[in-house]
Amino acid sequence: MSLFTLGIARGLVGQVLGMVIGMLLTCAVRILLGWEAWAAEPAWTVGAVCSIIGFLLGVGSLDDWLKWTKGIPTPMHHGPPVDKPAWTRYFSVDYNHKVIGVQYTVWGILLLMVGGTVAMIFRTELARSGLQFLGLDLYNSFIGMHGMIMIFAILLGVGGMGNYLVPLMIGAEDMAFPRLNALGFWFNVPGSILLLLSLFVGGWDAGWTAYPPLSARGPIGYQLFFLGVFAIGLSSIVGSLNLLVTILRMRPAGMSLFRMPIFCWAVFATSLLQLTATQLIGTSFLMVSVQRAIGMGFFDPRGILGEVSPMVGGGDPVLFQHLFWFYSHPAVYIFVLPGLGIVSELLPVFSRKPLFGYKWIALSSLAIGIVGFIVWGHHMFVSGYNDILRIPFMYATLLVAIPTGVKFFSWLGTIWGGKIHFDTPMLFVLGAISVFLIGGLTGPILATVPTDFPLHDSYFVVGHFHATMFGGFVFPFFAALYYWFPKVTGRMYNETLGKIHFFIMTPAFWVQTLGQMGVGVMGMRRRIADYDPTLGAGQIESWQLAVTIAGFAIAFGVMLMLWNFFQNAEVGVAAGDNPWRSRSPEWQIPSPIPEHSFPAPLRVVGEPYDYGLADSGYVTTASPGDD
Amino acid sequence: MAKNRRHFIIATVLIVICTLLVYWVLDTVLLKSAAAVVEAGPIDYLFDLHIWLIAFLFALVAVFMCYALIVFRARGDEGDGEHIHGNGLLEIIWTVVPCFIVVYFSWIATTMLIDLTRPNPDEYVIIAEGRQWSWLFTYPESGAVTPDLVLPVDTPIRMDLTSDDVLHSFWVPEFRVKQDNVPGMVTHVRFTPNLIGEYVLRCAELCGTNHSGMLATVRVVSQEEFKLWQSEQVALLQE
Numbered sequence: 101m102s103l104f105t106l107g108i109a110r111g112l113v114g115q116v117l118g119m120v121i122g123m124l125l126t127c128a129v130r131i132l133l134g135w136e137a138w139a140a141e142p143a144w145t146v147g148a149v150c151s152i153i154g155f156l157l158g159v160g161s162l163d164d165w166l167k168w169t170k171g172i173p174t175p176m177h178h179g180p181p182v183d184k185p186a187w188t189r190y191f192s193v194d195y196n197h198k199v200i201g202v203q204y205t206v207w208g209i210l211l212l213m214v215g216g217t218v219a220m221i222f223r224t225e226l227a228r229s230g231l232q233f234l235g236l237d238l239y240n241s242f243i244g245m246h247g248m249i250m251i252f253a254i255l256l257g258v259g260g261m262g263n264y265l266v267p268l269m270i271g272a273e274d275m276a277f278p279r280l281n282a283l284g285f286w287f288n289v290p291g292s293i294l295l296l297l298s299l300f301v302g303g304w305d306a307g308w309t310a311y312p313p314l315s316a317r318g319p320i321g322y323q324l325f326f327l328g329v330f331a332i333g334l335s336s337i338v339g340s341l342n343l344l345v346t347i348l349r350m351r352p353a354g355m356s357l358f359r360m361p362i363f364c365w366a367v368f369a370t371s372l373l374q375l376t377a378t379q380l381i382g383t384s385f386l387m388v389s390v391q392r393a394i395g396m397g398f399f400d401p402r403g404i405l406g407e408v409s410p411m412v413g414g415g416d417p418v419l420f421q422h423l424f425w426f427y428s429h430p431a432v433y434i435f436v437l438p439g440l441g442i443v444s445e446l447l448p449v450f451s452r453k454p455l456f457g458y459k460w461i462a463l464s465s466l467a468i469g470i471v472g473f474i475v476w477g478h479h480m481f482v483s484g485y486n487d488i489l490r491i492p493f494m495y496a497t498l499l500v501a502i503p504t505g506v507k508f509f510s511w512l513g514t515i516w517g518g519k520i521h522f523d524t525p526m527l528f529v530l531g532a533i534s535v536f537l538i539g540g541l542t543g544p545i546l547a548t549v550p551t552d553f554p555l556h557d558s559y560f561v562v563g564h565f566h567a568t569m570f571g572g573f574v575f576p577f578f579a580a581l582y583y584w585f586p587k588v589t590g591r592m593y594n595e596t597l598g599k600i601h602f603f604i605m606t607p608a609f610w611v612q613t614l615g616q617m618g619v620g621v622m623g624m625r626r627r628i629a630d631y632d633p634t635l636g637a638g639q640i641e642s643w644q645l646a647v648t649i650a651g652f653a654i655a656f657g658v659m660l661m662l663w664n665f666f667q668n669a670e671v672g673v674a675a676g677d678n679p680w681r682s683r684s685p686e687w688q689i690p691s692p693i694p695e696h697s698f699p700a701p702l703r704v705v706g707e708p709y710d711y712g713l714a715d716s717g718y719v720t721t722a723s724p725g726d727d
Numbered sequence: 728m729a730k731n732r733r734h735f736i737i738a739t740v741l742i743v744i745c746t747l748l749v750y751w752v753l754d755t756v757l758l759k760s761a762a763a764v765v766e767a768g769p770i771d772y773l774f775d776l777h778i779w780l781i782a783f784l785f786a787l788v789a790v791f792m793c794y795a796l797i798v799f800r801a802r803g804d805e806g807d808g809e810h811i812h813g814n815g816l817l818e819i820i821w822t823v824v825p826c827f828i829v830v831y832f833s834w835i836a837t838t839m840l841i842d843l844t845r846p847n848p849d850e851y852v853i854i855a856e857g858r859q860w861s862w863l864f865t866y867p868e869s870g871a872v873t874p875d876l877v878l879p880v881d882t883p884i885r886m887d888l889t890s891d892d893v894l895h896s897f898w899v900p901e902f903r904v905k906q907d908n909v910p911g912m913v914t915h916v917r918f919t920p921n922l923i924g925e926y927v928l929r930c931a932e933l934c935g936t937n938h939s940g941m942l943a944t945v946r947v948v949s950q951e952e953f954k955l956w957q958s959e960q961v962a963l964l965q966e
């Protein structure tokens with residue numbers, strides 16, 4: 101078998117070829133115009149665009165559509181490829197949502213490891229004041245790189261959970277548009293490669309938010325970063341469209357919206373946000389890219405006589421921030437809503453009790469999503485936009501705390517009076533609640549403008565959003581990995597190792613996030629390569645050291661988890677079909693799940709979370725006549 | 728039901744204790760920088776109010792959660808919990824009560840914000856230009872231009888913030904308030920220093936390579952000393 105039977109290998113070759121072709125094209129046009137043939141920035145930019153297309157062509161995710169243009173029929177192929185080993189389907193274009201879900205998840209975990217490694221490097225640098233081994237520019241590139249890689253990783257993790265679970269939970273055969281689903285995944289690969297490549301062409305030093313004018317002036321790395329984000333954004337858009345249609349159109353008989361597993365509600369709200377907000381970050385980054393490439397002065401008030409191309413100015417840097425946050429605030433809910441859905445999904449199973457206030461939890465996700473659209477100004481309280489408008493943004497932001505509170509209280513209602521089991525997935529759910537609580541509680545103090553003055557752009561914000569993202573994504577994601585591992589592989593992970601992972605990572609994370617907030621209150625700004633050791637009456641260095649140690653502990657915990665999975669995926673103890681005694685449809689079928697998940701169409705005969713109600717079922721594959 | 732009542736009484740006591748404990752811990756470990764302007768008063772007051780809220784809500788959720796985890800653990804029993812789907816009244820309570828808290832906090836913050844940003848006819852104006860990676864201060868009254876910021880104590884100050892290159896942000900931790908320098912526009916920040924001393928202005932918006940080192944010395948001096956300093960600067964200018 102040659103390497104090129106793997107789609108991903110062909111894709112990578114396609115990406116390189118695309119890059120070269122794009123560069124040659126740019127040189128050709130410049131020669132025709134009578135300019136010097138080589139100019140690095142336009143060449144890399146056009147090259148990057150072509151490289152994305154090159155990858156997609158190479159991997160083969162456009163094949164079917166191209167055939168359609170020529171009228172060639174492409175019947176849907178089910179099951180592993182006929183002439184190749186079964187495992188190769190995970191490295192090639194495959195239309196089965198279960199394969200795509202695993203692809204998303206694994207790629208997400210890989211990025212999580214890359215992003216984590218970057219963080220460990222600069223965290224080591226911060227353990228003491230003074231610059232030890234990182235240069236200023238590299239440090240600045242690293243913090244932005246860490247942020248954006250992690251965002252990619254989170255979006256992939258979210259996509260993985262949604263793709264794998266939603267069709268199973270609603271008993272659908274597959275997603276509504278399987279080909280689009282595969283395309284949605286494969287956009288991520290060239291996108292993340294461009295992002296990583298950007299480090300090698302100068303990096304980019306304006307943080308993940310990439311505010312111009314700074315981002316309009318830095319190295320070429322910016323262009324690859326912008327286009328990488330653009331590719332991921334396309335993935336978000338097609339992926340969310342697919343999930344929305346799947347949830348709305350492919351539910352079985354009897355499954356009304358309020359009878360779906362609650363995770364589907366979370367995915368629904370998330371997808372609404374993704375489908376409607378992602379365009380804004382795409383636009384804002386594309387505009388900076390165009391500003392750099394051809395000198396359109398969108399965001400620069402003054403002209404500059406750059407080496408690249410002269411620019412006339414007349415733009416506005418604050419406008420960028422509006423466009424950017426109009427996506428990026430809803431984006432933070434894109435990151436956490438699915439995770440909160442996992443929490444709501446698992447609590448009833450491990451408490452053996454119905455979900456408390458199903459409708460309230462379901463609608464609170466929607467409410468958070470909708471209110472989330474009118475709060476973007478809270479990231480810009482000191483940016484110089486109309487002073488008075490800060491007040492409505494403040495009210496709207498604090499309003500988000502209410503549906504968030506509803507979730508917490510309903511979770512408490514769920515465990516109250518239950519019979520609680522403490523398996524690893526449940527531990528991570530509880531860890532998630534504790535961590536998200538810290539994150540949520542530190543939001544309002546940032547939302548009232550007077551207290552945001554000292555805290556904005558300080559390390560306090562770093563602490564706040566790490567707590568929300570870990571509580572809202574990382575912990576629930578790990579819970580989901582442990583929980584569905586037996587369903588995906590048919591094998592059980594090692595429970596002791598799982599518990600060790602939890603008991604290392606959770607306290608370590610508390611230390612990390614509280615430490616970050618603490619140094620912020622002392623007066624440490626975020627995104628600085630070096631800090632003043634006299635802050636906090638000279639205590640800051642010991643706090644920083646504690647944060648760094650905690651960071652390494654978290655990394656160790658994550659490695660333990662991956663090792664646990666790696667060890668047990670093939671040879672672990674057989675898990676059985678329903679080790680958690682769940683009522684959800686995916687646990688009523690064999691583990692691992694066969695190619696066609698359900699032997700017959702599902703029929704809903706009860707409520708999803710009726711734990712404690714004797715002789716009640718949720719779904720059945722039997723037809724009404726059978727019983 | 729009676730059993731639940733006992734649980735709730737115990738939980739309430741624990742919540743009170745836990746609130747006080749969390750507040751005390753936060754109050755001791757969070758090391759705010761000294762307060763050197765009048766505005767720090769109300770800002771720190773609101774900050775403190777938030778810490779109380781955080782302590783209470785943390786205690787509320789943490790106590791109920793830990794309590795439930797201990798009392799309602801499965802104890803090796805494979806049965807199911809109570810079959811309860813929810814409680815509409817409770818849901819309404821915990822939706823409506825937070826609404827009031829939210830409006831209360833927003834209201835305090837709104838009036839405070841209006842006070843903090845109200846122009847004062849007597850304010851002394853200084854222009855602060857941020858540039859990669861240093862600060863330049865211009866005193867329009869005297870025409871002095873300096874790399875250090877010297878401020879007269881007990882005088883309302885308005886900083887006019889400008890930049891010619893990229894975004895920067897004016898922040899002295901001891902002054903609490905913060906405002907970005909934005910190319911193409913003039914932004915303002917107002918404060919009244921009330922503590923003589925030396926502080927550091929720290930650029931708070933990532934502005935490129937040496938952002939972490941974009942600092943300036945800030946000296947708050949007595950009004951007499953300020954006058955003296957200013958005439959020195961004017962003399963320097965005339966040389």
Ligand code: HEM
Binds near residue numbers: 497542543564569
């Ligand atoms: C109770 C709800 C919340 C409130 C009131 C709140 C409020 C805020 C405010 C006002 C800021 C701006 C701080 C500043 O830059 O000065 C902020 C930053 C941030 N918040 Fe939240 N937040 C809440 C929950 C969340 C959640 C659920 C997430 C999800 C991940 C989140 C993620 C973030 C992120 C990523 C930032 C920083 C972005 C950056 O500047 O890089 N927050 N939050």
Ligand SMILES: [Cu+2]
Binds near residue numbers: 428432475
């Ligand atoms: Cu936000």
Ligand SMILES: [Cu+2]
Binds near residue numbers: 895896941
């Ligand atoms: Cu700066």
